[in-house]
Amino acid sequence: MGNENTAFEGKVALVTGAARGQGRSHALAFAERGADLVICDRCADTAGVAYALGTQEELAETARLIEGLGRKVISAKVDTQDRPALEQLVARAEEEFGHVDIAVANAGVSGMSPITEHSQAVWDDVVGTNLTGVFNTLAAVAPGMAQRGYGRIVTVSSMLGRSSAPTQAAYTASKWGVIGMSKSVAQELAHSGVTVNIVAPGNIDTPMVRNDNLFRTIRPDLDAPTWDDVAPILGMLHAQPVAILDPAEVTRAVLFLTDEASAHITGIVIPVDAGAATRTSA
Numbered sequence: 001m002g003n004e005n006t007a008f009e010g011k012v013a014l015v016t017g018a019a020r021g022q023g024r025s026h027a028l029a030f031a032e033r034g035a036d037l038v039i040c041d042r043c044a045d046t047a048g049v050a051y052a053l054g055t056q057e058e059l060a061e062t063a064r065l066i067e068g069l070g071r072k073v074i075s076a077k078v079d080t081q082d083r084p085a086l087e088q089l090v091a092r093a094e095e096e097f098g099h100v101d102i103a104v105a106n107a108g109v110s111g112m113s114p115i116t117e118h119s120q121a122v123w124d125d126v127v128g129t130n131l132t133g134v135f136n137t138l139a140a141v142a143p144g145m146a147q148r149g150y151g152r153i154v155t156v157s158s159m160l161g162r163s164s165a166p167t168q169a170a171y172t173a174s175k176w177g178v179i180g181m182s183k184s185v186a187q188e189l190a191h192s193g194v195t196v197n198i199v200a201p202g203n204i205d206t207p208m209v210r211n212d213n214l215f216r217t218i219r220p221d222l223d224a225p226t227w228d229d230v231a232p233i234l235g236m237l238h239a240q241p242v243a244i245l246d247p248a249e250v251t252r253a254v255l256f257l258t259d260e261a262s263a264h265i266t267g268i269v270i271p272v273d274a275g276a277a278t279r280t281s282a
């Protein structure tokens, strides 16, 4: 095994949805280990998502933190649903850095809604970002990686990518889709030195989970539910007795899958979900 602190020296990593949450955690971990970064975020709210998304200030803060670690960063306000914009970002990174070696298709949104009230906006936003956005990311980085004969791609599914839950029709559709799509692309790129793997997080401590809208959806019986009211319910989704995990736990799996030495691991799903997948997957 190489030195953990220099494992990504000379590498360039693209992380989508990097303004905050898991995306920021992954980006900083790559920077700490020597990589230069390409980061993007939509930096805008949208009708089908009932909580605030990342902001331009937060994306700028991620970039500042990367630079503070002595690494270079290209940072852009790009919505992963916009394939030409994503392709332009990758082209700019290939021009300025010479190569993009790693991509983490992390940008995602949650839209909980009973099927009787499931609006077109929720479906469009959730599937548009979580499935089409991940496809666009794969499509933007794959040509350059295949041509150069090297790449490590990680897509982000969820424990709901292999299970189901009420109010999650769009989200489960998108996250099941990410797994099938990623495995297909893993096969396609198997002859090119490019691996494609999937992480499937459980409840992770980011604003996607820790927001009032989610609290109210889980506890409609309460006027102003708090974290303490929802934690026991969220905890039941896991097998281990823990309601929520730190983003750093997902980052550890991302670092493992994107390591140069993980050359012959492709098409797998790593759950980081306190044992939730024991109930749904072989």
Ligand SMILES: NC(=O)c1ccc[n+]([C@@H]2O[C@H](COP(=O)([O-])OP(=O)(O)OC[C@H]3O[C@@H](n4cnc5c(N)ncnc54)[C@H](O)[C@@H]3O)[C@@H](O)[C@H]2O)c1
Residues within 6 Å of the ligand: 016, 017, 018, 019, 020, 021, 022, 023, 040, 041, 042, 043, 044, 053, 054, 055, 078, 079, 080, 081, 106, 107, 108, 109, 110, 128, 129, 130, 133, 156, 157, 158, 159, 200, 201, 202, 203, 204, 205, 206, 207, 208, 209
């Ligand atoms: N938090 C959890 O419990 C959990 C569980 C399972 C899977 N996930 C997945 O992990 C990933 C990261 O989520 P998080 O927990 O860090 O949430 P988060 O809301 O804190 O961060 C997501 C970031 O992605 C950005 N984003 C959303 N749509 C975008 C788009 N179309 N283009 C560019 N950027 C976009 C947001 O602005 C935000 O900054 C998502 O794919 C999510 O579905 C999260």
